Amino acid sequence: MIAPHPTSKIDATLARGTLTGLTPATATKPAFLSLGVAGTSYQIHLQYADTAQAALQAKLETISKRLIGTIHAQAKRIDVVQTGGQYVEPVMGRPRRVQGTVIAIKGNEVVVDAGVPIHCTPTDPRQNASQFQAGQFVSFDVMDGARLSVQA
Secondary structure, X not given: OOOOOOOOOOXXXXXXXXXXXXXXXXXXXXXXXXXXXXXXXXXXXXXXXOOOOHHHHHHHOOOOOEEEEEEEEEEEEEEEOOOOOOEEEOOEEOOOEEXXXXXXXXXXXXXXXXXXXXXXXXXXXXXXXXXXXXXOEEEEEEOOOOEEXXXX
């Protein structure tokens, strides 16, 4: 079932979702959480960015707990595109491809609204966040290791 959109206003660059699962670390993969995004079918798998934070640990103890934070990802290359929709691909799993509208530039991060705000850092040495501007429609592949930094 798709959860309805919340009505309270928050910063547009913050991601809001519901903790839908926790997967412990294995010998080959780090621990990750599953974030359900309101108004979508997304179940995004993200690594924990701040595992030492007491606030994060308290929030992660309860499945179905609402989380607000920042999703950080590294983009292989960011391309300005003309057509398509806003999406995170795949719907379930770690983000591999993202497309959406640039809503802000913060330092060397481009904040993209793809149904959920994602802060992406360009890793192509020929690119810098300052080359992009709010309102542009962009698309990029995401490197492994996207993470969630939960707001205290």
